[in-house]
Amino acid sequence: MKKIINKNFSLLTFLFIPFLFFGNPKFLTLMGVEPYWAILWLFPWSYINGPFNGFLTGLALGIVLDSLNSDFYTHIPGLVACGILFGRLSSYKFDSINIFKYGLFCALGSLICNFLYWGQIFFNNYSDMNILLVSHGIKTIFAQVFITGILAPIVCTWLFNIFKKK
Amino acid sequence: MIDTRRISSTRWWNKRNLWFLILFFLTIFSVRISKNYIYQDLYYFISKPFWPGQFQREIVLDSKYKELNMKITQLNKDNKRLREILTLQSSSDESKINASVISRQTGSWWKQVLLNKGKKDGVEIGDAVIGPGGLIGIIENASFLTSSVKLLTSTESKVGVWNQRSNIHGLLVGQGTNSPQLIFYSKDLDVQVGDFIFSSPASTLLPPNIPIGIIESLDKDSQSTLIAVVQLVARPEAIDWVQVLKIQF
Numbered sequence: 001m002k003k004i005i006n007k008n009f010s011l012l013t014f015l016f017i018p019f020l021f022f023g024n025p026k027f028l029t030l031m032g033v034e035p036y037w038a039i040l041w042l043f044p045w046s047y048i049n050g051p052f053n054g055f056l057t058g059l060a061l062g063i064v065l066d067s068l069n070s071d072f073y074t075h076i077p078g079l080v081a082c083g084i085l086f087g088r089l090s091s092y093k094f095d096s097i098n099i100f101k102y103g104l105f106c107a108l109g110s111l112i113c114n115f116l117y118w119g120q121i122f123f124n125n126y127s128d129m130n131i132l133l134v135s136h137g138i139k140t141i142f143a144q145v146f147i148t149g150i151l152a153p154i155v156c157t158w159l160f161n162i163f164k165k166k
Numbered sequence: 167m168i169d170t171r172r173i174s175s176t177r178w179w180n181k182r183n184l185w186f187l188i189l190f191f192l193t194i195f196s197v198r199i200s201k202n203y204i205y206q207d208l209y210y211f212i213s214k215p216f217w218p219g220q221f222q223r224e225i226v227l228d229s230k231y232k233e234l235n236m237k238i239t240q241l242n243k244d245n246k247r248l249r250e251i252l253t254l255q256s257s258s259d260e261s262k263i264n265a266s267v268i269s270r271q272t273g274s275w276w277k278q279v280l281l282n283k284g285k286k287d288g289v290e291i292g293d294a295v296i297g298p299g300g301l302i303g304i305i306e307n308a309s310f311l312t313s314s315v316k317l318l319t320s321t322e323s324k325v326g327v328w329n330q331r332s333n334i335h336g337l338l339v340g341q342g343t344n345s346p347q348l349i350f351y352s353k354d355l356d357v358q359v360g361d362f363i364f365s366s367p368a369s370t371l372l373p374p375n376i377p378i379g380i381i382e383s384l385d386k387d388s389q390s391t392l393i394a395v396v397q398l399v400a401r402p403e404a405i406d407w408v409q410v411l412k413i414q415f
Contacts, residue, residue, distance in 0.1 A: 070316075125321060140273075
């Protein structure tokens with residue numbers, strides 16, 4: 001049992017992501033918006049395991065996140081796209097991507113996911129679209145991109161160390 | 167020679183009793199003209215040291231509260247009976263479940279809070295959730311131990327409400343921000359900034375007359391509808407304890 005846990009520890013960390021969404025520590029929020037925890041986990045995982053694994057874990061993450069609330073909208077397209085994108089970065093040398101670039105890639109991934117999510121809200125409420133809905137969308141996207149980018153160097157470095165060890 | 171001193175003392179205006187009488191009647195006349203205000207105001211100062219004290223005031227207030235409570239109980243009974251006749255939703259104090267918020271997502275896309283009471287405690291999907299101040303949302307999911315609440319601020323939330331002052335019904339639609347939008351499906355209605363918004367008494371989803379918010383601003387530029395922005399009374403981002411209202415049919 002211990003062997004199995006040790007072998008799959010990196011994948012088991014996946015199970016803690018929903019708890020981060022529930023816990024939502026207030027000191028790690030910007031204007032009430034929490035970081036995109038899923039991207040912070042997906043980036044190191046996909047980078048190490050390649051685009052196919054990135055696609056699969058992106059899909060799994062999307063399904064888990066969608067189950068956490070019963071909104072009409074889905075996280076799957078954004079996370080799948082990011083999983084593939086981050087996986088394709090694995091063809092580059094690891095040293096060429098320093099910890100400051102983690103922030104940039106995670107912010108980009110967060111932007112893609114948020115934009116796709118907001119796009120769904122936008123099209124669903126197209127007839128009732130107003131300035132409140134638009135301003136809320138813009139605020140949420142920029143706050144989440146910023147806070148994800150800020151936290152990425154710390155969280156991703158830690159996750160890279162765990163995933164590479166295992 | 168006539169004695170002038172004697173004459174002056176015999177003239178009528180020099181008689182003191184007469185002046186006194188005139189003064190007396192003038193006073194009476196002024197009392198009559200002032201409709202007794204002078205006496206009343208005088209009595210105010212005279213009686214001030216003997217006014218009923220704090221103790222008597224409490225007795226009066228206590229009896230007043232008792233009277234109002236009796237009236238409320240009677241009105242509630244009437245209201246319940248009438249709502250039963252009309253088969254509308256209602257709730258009672260016995261059907262409230264106290265719960266605490268164990269997770270809160272109010273800032274980003276998701277607008278939901280997680281409560282520490284679930285199906286085990288009798289929480290069901292569709293129950294209304296109120297916080298200090300008023301309605302915050304509706305139970306969306308209920309597991310065995312927890313339940314999640316879809317907040318009124320969610321873009322998915324649509325709730326029937328009414329303006330109590332002018333008895334106009336409308337639809338409260340979440341916008342993602344802390345201020346949902348209230349849509350009245352008609353123009354030229356008697357709606358003002360500052361009007362209180364309650365859950366609709368005609369609703370089949372929510373208990374009636376739960377406070378929801380106050381109209382913050384009005385947008386009268388739209389073509390066929392009147393749109394208002396509502397400031398919610400209960401702020402979900404700052405609430406730790408809520409009550410789940412069990413709907414009674």
